[in-house]
Amino acid sequence: MTDVQVPLEKRLGPFEIQGLPLADQIFELVGGAIAEGVIEPGERVNDKELAAALGISRTPVREALQRLTWIGLVEVSPSRYTRVTAVTDEVVDSTLEHFGMQASIALRLALPRMSDDDLDGALAVLDRMIAASSEGDSDALAVESQAFLAFLVERSGNPVFIRSTAETSLLVTRNLHHLQQEGDAAERRTACFREVRTALAARDADAAEHWLRAPRDLSVGLAA
Structure with missing residues (x-):
């Protein structure tokens, strides 16, 4: 303070x-x-x-x-x-795990409902995430990560999921702003986002979910 x-x-x-x-x-x-x-x-x-x-x-x-x-x-x-509340490393780690779970569920619900135009829109947001991650811009990454999740949630077609995700969005936004976007972890996180993009472009929900829930021991960022 x-x-x-x-x-x-x-x-x-x-x-x-x-x-x-x-x-x-x-x-x-x-x-x-x-x-x-x-x-x-x-x-x-x-x-x-x-x-x-x-x-x-x-x-x-x-x-x-x-x-x-x-x-x-x-x-x-x-x-x-x-x-x-304070923002500790543990809080950020838990938020990444929560974000990965939310994004995975949203993708599973949204992908079958998405038109080709919707898919292009999702890829455009994901491209901004990749750019922010590769540039080491933590604030931009937090903003674009939430934008990507919001895009998927909006197209999930599930009102209960939409409401529950909205309730925690402010907490997730605050905590993701404290994500350290540097070093080897940042490079692996960026690689993860690129794999998500490849899978999403192919409409491969299994592969996209795998990379959204990438193992924590790889320090990818969207934890298991």
Whole structure:
């Protein structure tokens, strides 16, 4: 965290009530700020401060913080603190494993439903992932990885899977931004993405899933 903290209301920016339930808007706003590092790991948050910063009542803020706690972006110690969770190597590793599982399921559901145009779209996103990985751009890789997953999920045709994936997307985004994209592991991760592309272009779901769940001992990145 920075030594001199910018006031929360300035970091969050202006807030305008939209059509969604207020608690959902706060969840997206605060969760997005955490995912992007605007609210930093270890930083304390509370419903009173957030409500004052946004100019709203505390009730929807409490509801949003409860959801953020459930997905793992916020942790609570009763009567002590509510704060943003830390991002450790173990957390990143677990997120990679989770991402690989989600992407594999999404691909299995989506590929039979995808038109040739859809497939071209998926390959275009995957090409951006490969470029970000080969260039060692961790932030771009996190963005494009989520875009690839979202593309597949949208075409999965399964409303339950779509909702469950959306619920954890902010956590996955935040944690993937901390992926170290350098050295031998980065090269192998890039090689993995290229294998996924080859398999996806051939509509080979088995091979694509294999590379999305590549063994961890190869340090590929999308873990077993």
